[in-house]
Amino acid sequence: MTIKVIRGNPTPEELAAALAVMRARAAAMAAAPSGAPTARAAWSDPSRIAQQRLPQPSPSAWTRTYWPS
Template identity: 70%
Template sequence: MIKVVRGNPTPEELAAALAVVRARAAAADSAPAEAPGPRDSWSDPARLGTHRLPPPGPTAWARTYWRG
């Protein structure tokens, strides 16, 4: 459903807008879906769960770095 929020378009303007919307929908349906590329290990959310923070204490600051 298309709703005109502002203005008073002519029937020709509405037909042109509808043609654009239909063409975009047809192009999206006919385009093959691209497979996602390999996930970068830096952006992988699973890596966040593998490191635990040390318990609080006077020497905890020395153990907060992540080893490569």
Template identity: 75%
Template structure:
């Protein structure tokens, strides 16, 4: 496995941390039995945002576009 730093000047500790994450993800993917469905990343799951209330147009709608209720 080769990792190339394209920008910046990471410290050896930062490179070690990044490599540990990449290797852990690769090991977890390799541990799945063949043919098993790949677990979906929670950030990509549409159900994550389905329960949120969408602001309706009105005089106070701008105030609800950022702050959760």
């Protein structure tokens, strides 16, 4: 693995820290199964938005909102 500093003048300690992070990420990627689905965070789960029933079509349906309050 070759690291090239494009900008700045990092200290040897900063380079060692960056290399440690890169190696840890590479080890984590290698240890993870390649075909397994990743877990979604709860805030990004679309099902939490539509937990209630949607309003039914009616003449006044435009006054109701999709987002539960």
